[in-house]
Amino acid sequence: MCGIAGILNISSDKPVKQEVLERMIFPVTHRGPDGFGFYVGKDVGLAHARLSIIDLEGGWQPIHNEDKTLWVIFNGEIFNYLELRKELEERGHRFYTNSDTEVIVHLYEEKKEKCLDELNGQFAIALYDTREKILFLARDRMGIRPLFYTMYKGSLYFSSEIKSLFAGNPSIPRELNPEVLKEIFTFWMPGGSETVFQGISQLEPGHWARVSVNGGIHIQEYWDIPFAASHVDSGKKEEEYAEQLRDLLIDSVRLRLRADVPVGAYLSGGLDSSVITSLIHHYTDNPLKTFSVTFSDKVYDEQAEQQEMVDYLTTDHHAEHCTYEKIGQAFPEVIWHTETPVLRTAPTPLYLLSSLVQRNKYKVVLTGEGADEILGGYDIFKEAKIRAFIKKNIDSEIRPLLLKRLYPYLALSPTKSAEYSRKFFNTDADVNELFYAHQPRWQTTGRTAVFFSENLKERDSAAGIRKLEKRFAEKLDGCDFFSRAQYVESKLLLGNYLLCSQGDRMAMAHSVEGRFPFLDHRVVEFACTIPPHLRMKVLNEKNILKKSMADILPASIVKRKKQPYMAPDILSFFGGKEPDYIDYYLSPAMVKEAGFFNPKAVSRLMSKCRKKSRQGFRENMAFVGMLSTQIVYDKFVRNFQVVQPEKLDNIKIIS
Amino acid sequence: MSEDIIKQIRSFIFENFLFDADDDSLKNDDSFLEQGVIDSTGVLELVDWLEETFDMKVEDEELIPENLDSVNRLSSFIAKKTQ
Numbered sequence: 001m002c003g004i005a006g007i008l009n010i011s012s013d014k015p016v017k018q019e020v021l022e023r024m025i026f027p028v029t030h031r032g033p034d035g036f037g038f039y040v041g042k043d044v045g046l047a048h049a050r051l052s053i054i055d056l057e058g059g060w061q062p063i064h065n066e067d068k069t070l071w072v073i074f075n076g077e078i079f080n081y082l083e084l085r086k087e088l089e090e091r092g093h094r095f096y097t098n099s100d101t102e103v104i105v106h107l108y109e110e111k112k113e114k115c116l117d118e119l120n121g122q123f124a125i126a127l128y129d130t131r132e133k134i135l136f137l138a139r140d141r142m143g144i145r146p147l148f149y150t151m152y153k154g155s156l157y158f159s160s161e162i163k164s165l166f167a168g169n170p171s172i173p174r175e176l177n178p179e180v181l182k183e184i185f186t187f188w189m190p191g192g193s194e195t196v197f198q199g200i201s202q203l204e205p206g207h208w209a210r211v212s213v214n215g216g217i218h219i220q221e222y223w224d225i226p227f228a229a230s231h232v233d234s235g236k237k238e239e240e241y242a243e244q245l246r247d248l249l250i251d252s253v254r255l256r257l258r259a260d261v262p263v264g265a266y267l268s269g270g271l272d273s274s275v276i277t278s279l280i281h282h283y284t285d286n287p288l289k290t291f292s293v294t295f296s297d298k299v300y301d302e303q304a305e306q307q308e309m310v311d312y313l314t315t316d317h318h319a320e321h322c323t324y325e326k327i328g329q330a331f332p333e334v335i336w337h338t339e340t341p342v343l344r345t346a347p348t349p350l351y352l353l354s355s356l357v358q359r360n361k362y363k364v365v366l367t368g369e370g371a372d373e374i375l376g377g378y379d380i381f382k383e384a385k386i387r388a389f390i391k392k393n394i395d396s397e398i399r400p401l402l403l404k405r406l407y408p409y410l411a412l413s414p415t416k417s418a419e420y421s422r423k424f425f426n427t428d429a430d431v432n433e434l435f436y437a438h439q440p441r442w443q444t445t446g447r448t449a450v451f452f453s454e455n456l457k458e459r460d461s462a463a464g465i466r467k468l469e470k471r472f473a474e475k476l477d478g479c480d481f482f483s484r485a486q487y488v489e490s491k492l493l494l495g496n497y498l499l500c501s502q503g504d505r506m507a508m509a510h511s512v513e514g515r516f517p518f519l520d521h522r523v524v525e526f527a528c529t530i531p532p533h534l535r536m537k538v539l540n541e542k543n544i545l546k547k548s549m550a551d552i553l554p555a556s557i558v559k560r561k562k563q564p565y566m567a568p569d570i571l572s573f574f575g576g577k578e579p580d581y582i583d584y585y586l587s588p589a590m591v592k593e594a595g596f597f598n599p600k601a602v603s604r605l606m607s608k609c610r611k612k613s614r615q616g617f618r619e620n621m622a623f624v625g626m627l628s629t630q631i632v633y634d635k636f637v638r639n640f641q642v643v644q645p646e647k648l649d650n651i652k653i654i655s
Numbered sequence: 656m657s658e659d660i661i662k663q664i665r666s667f668i669f670e671n672f673l674f675d676a677d678d679d680s681l682k683n684d685d686s687f688l689e690q691g692v693i694d695s696t697g698v699l700e701l702v703d704w705l706e707e708t709f710d711m712k713v714e715d716e717e718l719i720p721e722n723l724d725s726v727n728r729l730s731s732f733i734a735k736k737t738q
Contacts, residue, residue, distance in 0.1 A: 419720050423688045424695040447691050450674055601674035608671060614703050616696030 002061070002075045003028030003049040004147075005159035005168065006126050006137040008211050009042075012154030018654070024168035025049050027642045028161050030077070030238040031508045036062045037653035039071045039332060044128050044135065050652075053363060055260050055642030059099030060652045066094055070105045071655070075160055076145040077515070078103055084118060106138070106634040113208050116222050120255065120520060123408035124160060124203075133213040141223045142370070142519045143495040146504055150200045156211050161505075162200055162339045167642045175636045176629070179458055181341065181441060181596060183464035185625055188343050188447045189496040191468050196340045196632065198218045199591065200424075205495050210529045223521070225270075225374075225490050226528045227483040228475055233531050238252070241530050242548035245523070249548075251519035253279045256366055257286050263515075264289040264357060265366045267317070268565060269305030270375075271542060271557060272368030276517055278552045280366065281313045288315040291357055291365065293349040295324045295526030297568050305560065312554050320356040322349045324568060331572070332581060332631050337509045338501040339636070341629040343621040345443070346567045347502040354510040363513060369498055370518035373490040374527040375553055376535030377542045377562065379406055382483050384437035385539065392425040398426065419535040434469055434476060437485030448622040451601045482532040569620040573627070576610045582606070585630040592639035597626050666686060668726065679693050684728040696734055698723065705729075711736045 005024035009015050018040050025047035032049030039046040039062040048061040054077070060070045078084070081100035084107065089095065093106040102123075107115035107286070108127055113136065122144035127136045137158060139147050149158040150165055152172050156164045156244040166174055175198040183191045193201045203209055206223040251275065257263050265277045280286050290310065303319070308318040327348045334348045335341075357365060366630040372378045383406055390399040396511055400421040427439050433439070443463070449457060472491075476484050499516075499654045517523070527535070530544055537543040546558050568575060573582060585591065586606060588599035605623060609615070615623075661683060669676065672692050687693040693701065701723060702713050711733075722732040 244715060420688075420695065420718065423720070443691075444694050448695060450672075450676070598675050604670065604674045614696075614700045616694055616700055618694050618697070 002051050002073075003031030003164075004047065004073045004075045004124060004126055005164045006044070006046040006073065006135075007168070008044050008128075008156045008159075009213060010151070010154055010156060010211065010215065010217075014155075015042050016040060018045070020168050021045045022046040022648050023642075023644055024157070024159055024164040026103045026158065026644055026648060027163045027167045027558075033162055035060065035650040035652045036648055037073075037413070038651070039128070039655045041071075041128070045467075046071060046073045046126060048349065051513065053077070053261055053362060055097055055099040056260050058097040059101060060294060061101055062653065062655060063097060063099065063101045063105060064655070065105040065109055065139075069110060070127060071103050071130070072100045072101060072108075072125065072337050074104060074123060074125050075147075076121055076125075076140065077258075077513070078119050078121040078123065078247065079258060079520075080118075080120040082258070086412065088354070091441050091606040107407075110348065112136075113138070113220075114224065115619060116208060118524070122515070122519075125372075126158060135509055136208065137203055137211070137224075138206055138208035139203050141521050142205045142225075142490075142516075143499050144504065144514075144519065146500055147203045148195065148200055148462040149203060149209075151217075152199075158203075162195065163198060163336075163636070164640065165200060166636065166640055174634060174640055175199075176594075176596070176637060178596070179463060179561055181629065182456065182459060183446045183463060184341050184343070184441050185452075185622075186461070186464055187492055187496075188445060188621075189492060190340070190502070191464050191492065191496070192471060201433070204497060211506060212578040223427075224475065226287045226525055227487045228477070229491075234529065238534055238537075238544065238547060241544045242343045242453060244526060245530075245544055246548040248526055249275070249517060250279055250283045250521050252523055253366065254516050255520070256515040259364050260396065261363050262289070263366060264286070264291055264360075264362045265315075266290070266368070266514075267292045267301030267306050267309055267315075268351070268368065269309065270368070270563065270565070271546070271553075272371040272518065273561070274309050274368075274409060274553055274557045275371070275549050276366050276368050276546065277309060277313060277315065278549065279517070281315075282552050288313060289360070289362065290317045291353055291362075292317070292319045292517065293353050294319045294321045295567070296321065297571065300564060300566055300568060302648045305557065308554055308556065318356055320349070320353045322352060322567065324572045325577055325579075326352065327567060327572035328576070328579045330580075331627070332585075332635075334506070334509075335628050335631040336635055337505045338628075339505070339632070340501060341625055342501050342630055343448075343625040344496075344629075345565070345572050345624055346565065347366060347506050348572070349505040349567050350502055351509055354507045354512040357507075357512045358510040363511060364515060365507070366515050366517060368518065369503060370494060370515050370524075371545060374518060374524050375542045375545045376482070376486060376532070377545075378489060379562070379564065380437055380441060380489065381482060381536060382406055382539055382541060383440070384481055384485050387425050387427045387429070387440075387594070388431045389431050390422070391429075391431065394428070411464070413450075422543075434473060434484065435465070435488060436481045438488055444617060445621060447618050448625060450618075451597050451605065451622050451626060453596055453598050456596050473578065482536070483528075486535075532563050544573040560592055570609050570615050571623050574612060574624075579611075582627070584629060584636060589632070590630060594630060596629060602626060657730055657734065660733055661726060663708070664726050664729050664733075667708075668692065671700065671704075681726070683730075685725055686720070687724050688720060701729075705733070709733055709737055
């Protein structure tokens with residue numbers, strides 16, 4: 001895996017300099033510590049930091065086609081590269097490496113942007129066409145690998161991480177965007193292509209961009225999760241769906257074990273990662289090394305379930321034990337990598353876990369992300385079903401109590417009284433509203449606004465939701481509420497939080513590549529054809545997945561009540577020794593200077609935290625969100641600094 | 656007596672749920688639910704406080720908006736429980 005960065009002049013005539021490219025690529029060395037490569041033309045520059053996984057000797061980038069008219073840098077994996085290469089060779093293409101990257105230039109030669117349809121993988125691609133003077137950028141379908149860009153003074157700057165853009169050209173403005181901040185304090189993440197930094201965008205998942213010298217930028221979607229198109233009941237039986245899903249997942253796992261280095265797996269103790277590890281064990285000869293997070297706080301810990309899988313599969317197992325202090329201490333460093341405020345500390349244990357993987361000399365892990373979104377696992381889907389059921393008989397005293405069954409794993413259960421349940425979960429809402437399932441969550445999260453500064457309070461709070469409506473309304477037209485909820489969760493939670501802040505960024509911080517068998521696009525497309533009532537049968541989540549895997553898992557894992565992955569939030573900072581930096585980032589002066597929050601309200605929350613009394617959802621989200629915003633402000637706006645070396649070591653290619 | 660209790664309730668609510676809001680932003684009859692003052696977990700915080708401060712036990716069946724959902728309702732509930 002790797003880091004990529006580059007520049008294209010659009011209206012600027014300043015020649016691109018190697019030295020600027022070096023400044024851009026150095027800050028993402030953690031993504032690719034094995035060496036650097038560059039392509040420098042008059043109007044274009046491409047930079048690459050490599051983590052060697054396939055073709056260890058020959059896969060240095062940039063890679064070109066036969067006549068050197070196309071140059072590519074690439075972050076990620078094309079899992080079906082062997083099949084693609086065979087076809088390309090049969091059609092006369094000549095390869096000079098054994099890497100998966102090289103198939104991209106040859107496929108692009110033939111098919112231009114249509115090449116993306118053939119790729120099964122996780123990738124961010126930047127390809128320069130010297131004849132047409134066009135830069136082609138693309139991102140994988142689900143958004144596993146990142147790609148950010150900005151236009152500044154007639155040039156396009158792009159990179160795997162935002163810090164590269166700021167390091168490459170220190171004149172690029174570094175300001176937080178209050179609108180996006182409000183989105184984060186409603187949705188938990190930015191809603192669309194804008195990042196929390198003014199003027200810096202992500203190329204969205206499933207999109208490509210064509211940027212031309214003396215031209216402009218054209219962006220287009222090439223794939224989207226086809227939930228909306230899935231309403232023809234094929235009449236297939238549950239068993240048939242289960243069997244097909246299993247075949248697809250076996251193939252997806254096999255493809256994702258392709259590497260010239262050993263591949264490990266994350267094991268959470270839940271169903272999804274158990275499925276992946278069990279498939280590796282039963283259907284491949286990969287020696288299985290597994291990695292887990294454990295918590296000293298028993299509310300979050302799943303050690304017993306992890307051990308059950310380890311015993312069942314006899315894997316070589318390693319665990320990273322997380323205490324409050326450990327999470328609290330690592331948090332600022334985590335935010336340097338997420339490059340965005342987060343409302344949960346949950347990325348932090350995964351940052352610590354990837355360090356454990358690195359210490360074990362592993363570079364690649366398979367993980368279970370995506371199953372909950374595409375196969376119908378989350379409580380928010382269940383909650384929506386229960387709310388809709390209550391709505392059908394609104395006078396029932398019994399139905400609201402169903403909500404009680406939903407959240408027993410939380411020490412803070414909100415559902416003791418039927419009347420409260422009704423109010424908190426807004427059971428009077430109309431099922432046909434576009435964001436029916438997400439409304440209660442967004443409303444609860446939006447209440448963090450009590451901490452906003454006047455300046456932030458004054459801004460329209462509904463703007464973010466209206467933007468989402470505009471983007472999603474047409475796509476979800478005629479779609480049932482369950483599929484709508486899955487779509488929104490896949491686009492927002494998965495695409496803009498789990499895969500980036502909690503996924504790519506936490507793993508790559510320690511040069512570890514995550515691979516996600518549930519996110520093979522064939523699996524996703526198939527999952528969308530399962531009728532919604534079978535995805536979650538009554539209230540049995542991931543019904544088809546459980547059916548398809550029951551014989552290769554311990555019964556207790558299949559039957560286990562779902563426990564969402566979470567980490568202690570406020571407690572990570574106040575449950576043990578309070579980190580020294582809290583008073584720095586959240587001092588009234590610093591809060592006032594940043595301008596987003598009310599210093600007095602922040603101080604009151606801090607005294608509440610220090611009293612160690614019970615804290616609600618809102619306070620937990622608000623505290624982690626405000627602390628991380630202040631860290632982003634300090635590290636990226638106020639004191640942005642990357643200590644650059646005088647000379648880059650280990651440069652392998654300059655073309 | 657009841658005025659003191661109302662003062663005490665308001666101070667708890669402002670300190671713990673409204674943080675730095677103006678005193679007139681919450682009337683004694685305003686519903687906590689409708690004003691978004693308290694979320695689902697806030698109710699439990701409120702109960703912790705009631706039990707500790709007034710040395711009383713709140714039963715599950717008493718966890719209803721009629722008892723807990725405004726300053727005035729809370730004040731009546733406390734009066735009833737502690738008389």
